[in-house]
Amino acid sequence: MLLRALVESPELRLRVLTGEDGLDRPVGGVFTTDLLDPSRYLSGGEIVLTGLMWHRAPADSAAFVSALGGAGVAALAAGDAALGSVPPDLVEACRAHRLPLLEVPVDVSFAAITERVMRSLLPAGPGPAVARLRRLASEQAGAPPAGVGPSGAMAAVLAVADAEYGVTGWVVSATGRLVAGVPPAPGAALRSALVRASLGARRFPATVTVDGAPFSVYPVPGPPGATGADGPSSHRLACWFVGLAGDFAMWDDERRAVAAELATLVAERRASHEDSRWAARRSADLLMHQVLGWRAGRAGGAEREIAAALRRCRLAAGSPLVAVAVAVPPHAEDRAGGDSPEADLPGAGRPGAAPPGTVEPDAAQESARAVLEEMLPDALVGVCGGTAVALVSGAGDAWRQFQDAVGVLARVPGLDLPFGASVLAGAGEDAADRAGGAGGIAAGRAGAGGEDAAAWPGDAGTSSAVGRASRAVAEARQARRLAELLGGGVRMVDSTQFGSWELLLAMVPGEGRRVFRAALLDPLVAYDRDHGTELVATLEAFLACSGSWSKAAEAMFIHVNSLRYRMRRVEELTGRDPRSLADQAAFLLALRMAD
Numbered sequence: 001m002l003l004r005a006l007v008e009s010p011e012l013r014l015r016v017l018t019g020e021d022g023l024d025r026p027v028g029g030v031f032t033t034d035l036l037d038p039s040r041y042l043s044g045g046e047i048v049l050t051g052l053m054w055h056r057a058p059a060d061s062a063a064f065v066s067a068l069g070g071a072g073v074a075a076l077a078a079g080d081a082a083l084g085s086v087p088p089d090l091v092e093a094c095r096a097h098r099l100p101l102l103e104v105p106v107d108v109s110f111a112a113i114t115e116r117v118m119r120s121l122l123p124a125g126p127g128p129a130v131a132r133l134r135r136l137a138s139e140q141a142g143a144p145p146a147g148v149g150p151s152g153a154m155a156a157v158l159a160v161a162d163a164e165y166g167v168t169g170w171v172v173s174a175t176g177r178l179v180a181g182v183p184p185a186p187g188a189a190l191r192s193a194l195v196r197a198s199l200g201a202r203r204f205p206a207t208v209t210v211d212g213a214p215f216s217v218y219p220v221p222g223p224p225g226a227t228g229a230d231g232p233s234s235h236r237l238a239c240w241f242v243g244l245a246g247d248f249a250m251w252d253d254e255r256r257a258v259a260a261e262l263a264t265l266v267a268e269r270r271a272s273h274e275d276s277r278w279a280a281r282r283s284a285d286l287l288m289h290q291v292l293g294w295r296a297g298r299a300g301g302a303e304r305e306i307a308a309a310l311r312r313c314r315l316a317a318g319s320p321l322v323a324v325a326v327a328v329p330p331h332a333e334d335r336a337g338g339d340s341p342e343a344d345l346p347g348a349g350r351p352g353a354a355p356p357g358t359v360e361p362d363a364a365q366e367s368a369r370a371v372l373e374e375m376l377p378d379a380l381v382g383v384c385g386g387t388a389v390a391l392v393s394g395a396g397d398a399w400r401q402f403q404d405a406v407g408v409l410a411r412v413p414g415l416d417l418p419f420g421a422s423v424l425a426g427a428g429e430d431a432a433d434r435a436g437g438a439g440g441i442a443a444g445r446a447g448a449g450g451e452d453a454a455a456w457p458g459d460a461g462t463s464s465a466v467g468r469a470s471r472a473v474a475e476a477r478q479a480r481r482l483a484e485l486l487g488g489g490v491r492m493v494d495s496t497q498f499g500s501w502e503l504l505l506a507m508v509p510g511e512g513r514r515v516f517r518a519a520l521l522d523p524l525v526a527y528d529r530d531h532g533t534e535l536v537a538t539l540e541a542f543l544a545c546s547g548s549w550s551k552a553a554e555a556m557f558i559h560v561n562s563l564r565y566r567m568r569r570v571e572e573l574t575g576r577d578p579r580s581l582a583d584q585a586a587f588l589l590a591l592r593m594a595d
Contacts (some may be wrong), residue, residue, distance in 0.1 A: 001027050001120035003047070003075050003100060009116060012108055014077065017091050019100030025074045030117040032110050032221065034363045036060060037067045044072035047102075047117060049110045051079045053363055058089035065093040075100040077113065111221075111271030115264060129254050130261045133161060153269045154180035161262045167255065169244035171220065171266055173374040174199060174237045176408035180266075186243070190215075192408050198241040199412050205248045205259070214247035218263035220270050222370050237328060237417075238370035242266055281369070281382075287313070288382025288389055292477075294470040307465045313380040317465035319393040323472035324376065324402055325420040325480035327387045328368040371417075375405040387480055389473050399423060410490040419492035420479030422472045513593045520590040523573040535573075536591075538566045542578060543588050 004023040007014050016023070028045030031038070034053035042048070048068055054060060068076060076099055078086045086103050094101035104113070154171050161167040162182045170181030176191045186194075190210050197208035198217050206217045222238025242263045248256055287309050294306065307317070315321070368388035372381045379392035392398045402421070409415055475495040483493040524535045538556055542563070545551035553560040567578045576583040 001117065003027055005120070006047070006113070006116060007102065012113060012116065013105050014108075014113075015103040015105075017086060017101045017103055018095045019075065019098065022075070022098065022100040025100070027074045027117055027120075030114045031073075032114070036064055039067040039071045042068070042071035042073060046073050047075045047077055047113070048073050049077050049079070049104070049113060051110075052086075052090075053366075055087060055090070058087070061087065061090040061093040062096075065090070065097050065099060069097040069099055073099070075102060077102040077104050079104045079110065080106045109271050109275050111268050115268065118264065129165065130257045133164065133258055133261050134265065151180045154266050155182070157262065157265045157269070158182050161258065165255070165258050167244055167246075167258055167262060169242055169262065170194075171240050171242055172198075173240050174409075175371060175374040175405040177374050177377075177405070179240055188408075190243075192411055194241060194243040195408055196412050198239070199236050200414070207247050207249065213245070214250075216244045216246060216248040216259065218242040218244070218259065220263065220267045222274075222367065237415075238367040240266075240270060284313075284380055284382040285384075286382075287380065288384050288391070288473065291391070291466065291469045292384050292389075292473050294466050303466055310380075310465055310469055313391075314378065315380065315391060315393050315465070315469060321391065321393060321422075321424040321468060321472045322376070322379075322398040322402065323389060323391050323422045323424075323469075323476035324372060324379075325387050325389045325473075325476040326368050326371055326417060327480060327484070328364045328371070328417070375402050384473070384477065387477055389476055391469060391473060406490060406492060412490075415490050416488050417490045418480055418483035418486070419490070420476045420481070420483050420494070421492060422475035422479065422495040424468055424472050517590045517593045520574055520576065520587060524570060527569070527573055533566075533569075535566055535570055538563065539570055539578065539587060540591055542567065543584060543591070547579065547584060 002023070003025045006012065006027060007016060007023060026045065027047050029043070029047075030049065031042060031046045032049040033041070034051055035041075036054040038048070050064075054064060065076070076094060078090065078101065080086065080103065086101070091101060104110070151171075158169055158171070158180060159182055161169065168182055170186055171179040172186075172191050172194050173179055174195060176188070176195050178185055178191060193208050193210045194215065194217055197206050197215075198219070201217065204217065204219050208215050208217065218241065219236070220240035220242060222240075244259055244262070248259060251259070287306070290302075290306050291310070294303070311317070365383045365386060365388060369381050369383055372379065372388050372390040376390045376392050376398055379390035379398070381388060381390045383389075406419065409417060475498075478498075479493040479495050482498075483491050486493070521536065524539065527533060528535050534556075538552075541555045542552040545555060549560050549563060553563040556563065571577050576586060578584060578587065
């Protein structure tokens with residue numbers, strides 16, 4: 001189609017800001033991005049849609065437009081939702097590069113533009129099967145009852161495709177949650193396989209074989225601001241995926257067209273739902289910043305307002321709390337604001353771009369938010385600095401949901417996701433009665449938090465609810481920072497590990513652990529190997545008995561004089577005195593360090 005036809009579409013109401021002389025350019029595709037430099041994902045001829053999340057300063061416009069011009073795109077369409085209007089510096093940059101720039105009204109979704117372009121690219125119109133699918137889907141799911149989310153509408157669309165064309169499928173999130181589908185529901189193994197195929201695919205549709213049966217996967221873009229399915233693979237965590245039974249490469253043209261249309265219909269329903277959630281997400285960001293910035297003893301009504309807002313989010317005073325934090329590592333061009341304390345200060349964001357006291361989330365942060373929204377659907381999820389944080393009542397069930405989702409993501413190669421968690425008991429419970437346990441680095445540790453609500457400063461009435469929420473969020477963020485130090489992969493630290501030597505050792509680089517262990521234990525290992533002795537085992541027993549000569553000798557079934565002889569040999573070989581508390585600590589750490 002020509003760009004002019006898109007501009008003249010009455011339902012889109014696109015306004016040309018510059019580049020009127022380029023409206024007769026052909027449009028060969030569409031790409032949605034909020035990366036500062038998306039050129040590596042562009043092949044030329046596309047219309048690029050952007051929510052302007054990359055815009056931090058006027059110089060960014062020149063860099064962004066230069067990247068688009070170098071890739072040979074047909075035009076740029078910018079939305080107003082983030083900044084309120086298209087910045088003048090972007091207009092000037094497009095004018096300098098002779099790139100047509102279109103303004104997208106705030107009430108027009110990018111999904112509508114994408115649909116218009118993609119329909120124009122069908123070789124001979126939509127075809128009777130596709131047209132009938134859309135008509136039937138519109139009749140059955142076009143106007144869902146008030147309050148119904150996208151899942152019900154998607155299920156109706158999937159049911160039509162299954163009944164009319166035998167195209168059986170499901171919608172699955174990147175965390176393995178079943179969003180919608182036709183019965184029977186896919187098992188955990190199939191959902192996990194679909195997630196692995198979706199997050200690792202170089203292009204779509206992708207195929208995966210599970211128990212000898214093939215399945216095809218199509219992407220469903222995530223919330224506005226998060227990079228779409230054609231963007232960086234880490235940001236696919238914000239997407240959902242349509243999994244269809246069968247291999248698309250073996251289908252005829254009509255079946256492929258039906259599958260593609262089905263994916264488009266599902267994407268439209270999610271896009272409509274996501275557009276409506278923009279204000280709610282910004283309110284969640286503001287509330288999370290207020291919770292994080294709360295300090296005991298502050299006077300005034302703000303505290304009561306925060307407590308009331310928490311109650312509206314189903315965070316009842318005195319209930320068990322789970323807080324989970326995660327940051328999707330940004331690509332260089334995303335330039336996330338980071339997780340520094342300054343990022344949380346009032347006024348840190350762009351004027352008018354976000355509620356007071358917050359910073360407008362970028363693509364990586366919106367992806368992190370989407371991950372937590374999928375893991376804990378009932379949670380309050382906000383972005384604080386460079387980290388997304390979820391806060392939810394009911395520690396037991398919420399914790400199991402979270403662990404299941406972490407298990408799915410942990411099986412996806414190449415993911416870099418550091419999670420932090422805090423679990424606080426309900427008011428009046430002690431540590432032994434907590435609902436659910438927090439998981440350690442390998443998951444499965446019991447308990448989290450520390451004192452009851454009454455032991456937290458300011459815990460009286462309103463302050464109890466706000467203080468406990470603030471504590472849980474702060475602990476989860478700190479645990480996330482520690483998890484980030486542990487290296488790559490999907491890993492998690494909970495607040496119970498803050499004082500553990502296991503966590504301390506886990507953060508020591510592998511080479512450092514090997515050198516430390518070798519310096520203290522290699523001489524003993526070599527001596528045992530050459531002489532058939534048990535110096536290492538004797539040292540372990542001595543330390544396990546807290547340096548008691550009689551108890552260690554009894555545990556080793558040797559005379560105490562033999563034990564003293566062995567310990568002297570340990571001292572001679574290592575230069576460390578096993579009777580010294582400092583050297584005992586060094587030996588104990590060396591013994592606990594795995595190769």
